[in-house]
Amino acid sequence: MQTVLLWLRRDLRLADNPALSAAVDQAERVIPVYIHAPDEEGSWQPGEASRWWLHQSLKALSAQLSDLGSRLILRRGPSLEALQALVQETGAEAVFWNRLYEPLIVARDRRIKQALRQQGLAAQSFQSALLVEPWHLRTGKGEAYRVFTPFWRALQKRESPRAPMKVPRTLRSPARWPGTEALPALGLLPSTPWYPKLEDHWQPGEQGAARALQGFMDRGLARYHEGRDLPAEDGVSRLSPHLHFGEISPFQLWQKINEVMAARSALLRGGEAWLRQLAWREFAHHILFEFPHTPDHAMYERWADFPWRDGHAPMLRAWQRGETGYPIVDAGMRELWATGYMHNRVRMIAASLLVKNIRAPWQAGARWFWDTLVDADLANNSMGWQWSAGCGADASPWFRIFNPFTQSRRFDPSGVYLRRWLPELAGLSDKQIHAPHELDEASLSAAGVRLGMEYPRPVVDYRASREQALEAAKSLRAGPGSVS
DNA sequence: TGAAATGTTGGGGCG
DNA sequence: ACGCCCCAACATTTC
Numbered sequence: 068m069q070t071v072l073l074w075l076r077r078d079l080r081l082a083d084n085p086a087l088s089a090a091v092d093q094a095e096r097v098i099p100v101y102i103h104a105p106d107e108e109g110s111w112q113p114g115e116a117s118r119w120w121l122h123q124s125l126k127a128l129s130a131q132l133s134d135l136g137s138r139l140i141l142r143r144g145p146s147l148e149a150l151q152a153l154v155q156e157t158g159a160e161a162v163f164w165n166r167l168y169e170p171l172i173v174a175r176d177r178r179i180k181q182a183l184r185q186q187g188l189a190a191q192s193f194q195s196a197l198l199v200e201p202w203h204l205r206t207g208k209g210e211a212y213r214v215f216t217p218f219w220r221a222l223q224k225r226e227s228p229r230a231p232m233k234v235p236r237t238l239r240s241p242a243r244w245p246g247t248e249a250l251p252a253l254g255l256l257p258s259t260p261w262y263p264k265l266e267d268h269w270q271p272g273e274q275g276a277a278r279a280l281q282g283f284m285d286r287g288l289a290r291y292h293e294g295r296d297l298p299a300e301d302g303v304s305r306l307s308p309h310l311h312f313g314e315i316s317p318f319q320l321w322q323k324i325n326e327v328m329a330a331r332s333a334l335l336r337g338g339e340a341w342l343r344q345l346a347w348r349e350f351a352h353h354i355l356f357e358f359p360h361t362p363d364h365a366m367y368e369r370w371a372d373f374p375w376r377d378g379h380a381p382m383l384r385a386w387q388r389g390e391t392g393y394p395i396v397d398a399g400m401r402e403l404w405a406t407g408y409m410h411n412r413v414r415m416i417a418a419s420l421l422v423k424n425i426r427a428p429w430q431a432g433a434r435w436f437w438d439t440l441v442d443a444d445l446a447n448n449s450m451g452w453q454w455s456a457g458c459g460a461d462a463s464p465w466f467r468i469f470n471p472f473t474q475s476r477r478f479d480p481s482g483v484y485l486r487r488w489l490p491e492l493a494g495l496s497d498k499q500i501h502a503p504h505e506l507d508e509a510s511l512s513a514a515g516v517r518l519g520m521e522y523p524r525p526v527v528d529y530r531a532s533r534e535q536a537l538e539a540a541k542s543l544r545a546g547p548g549s550v551s
Numbered sequence: 552t553g554a555a556a557t558g559t560t561g562g563g564g565c566g
Numbered sequence: 567a568c569g570c571c572c573c574a575a576c577a578t579t580t581c
Contacts (some may be wrong), residue, residue, distance in 0.1 A: 296552080470554060
């Protein structure tokens, strides 16, 4: 073949990129293109934090391609029209890309593949974002897995995932490059520049991903099985946004982690726990592929009737702003707003408060996370919220309600995480800081805290709202524990 | 990847 | 020495 269009989407890397490697192997010339077409993702277009990341990642990839003597062509959607225009302009004979698994994207890509093939072009897609394709892993009865542990066992029983692919040495350019949009013209960055604060915490792009992985292996991996629950510590990998945009692949991670585990037995427990988390990502994508309604609706239909709290809107706003009066939740919500990220233990606590105590619909929480997280990912986000709400695949039972004060004392015993994000509580002691509303006037004023002024009272009474939640769950006909 | 209520056990103080 | 009570620590059940 003479010329191939390499259609890049969320595989913004050069290493272990099957579509790229195939293009380099099979064609004389490769034209890498990214097409900006957010409306093709329906109501789940990337939020502001995601768009900031995407902008930076495209910039990084563009620079990497330049170093190889190539370029990144930027176009606007609709995707099919943009690809057809490029075919016209360049005489390309083929379009290669790596597969994604969100329902609307799957449908779009299927249409595009058909249309291109009808034009006589070679359209080919590759596996790159998941270790196992959703249609390749089935239960004994031939059904999709709906429970994580059997899924994980089945995943481990398969032969090991393929080895990662190398970065191509060269990408041969076309005789004449087609025109490109300027990156700023895609309008990914918001008009009010609130994002410089994100730059302190993240380095989007393939190099940033490699650095995050190295840092994690040096600092967090050995103790990951314990450290992952302590939000004050640097114990998690923070690879989720890099994985979402495909700046690093699960194949690279699978191999690397297994390699260091084999070399150092001290890494075995941490590595095993981390690979299990990687498998949760696989599971989430399988569930989304099999149950495409789950971003918007409960996996099991009877949950549609759940009695959410009337008039929860003001509490939802307090939750979003980190003003619930529950310190561990407020710290998390403020970490989210400031950095585009929240530690996973704190995500579970914050989600539990919103869904079970405030009793706002889980979709409201999912939407807020979607708009504010740099690692917002439709499969992970939908599964995570349905897990918290108790209405999803392998969900936490409805009666599992986190006590934010107990969790705070257990996982941030010296209040380091709380003080980092709630400076107004810094004057309280390690014992006091978890529950300011329980303190007497003297202790509060000694620390310079007035309830309702420097720090809010709890938006809901914990004990009462817990009882109400259990009552509400009982009202579901089939009972809270039953499946399907 | 939970919390709270309830039940059981065993040691120590005490009359 | 013995029975009784209290209570902490742990286990089990329930939501």
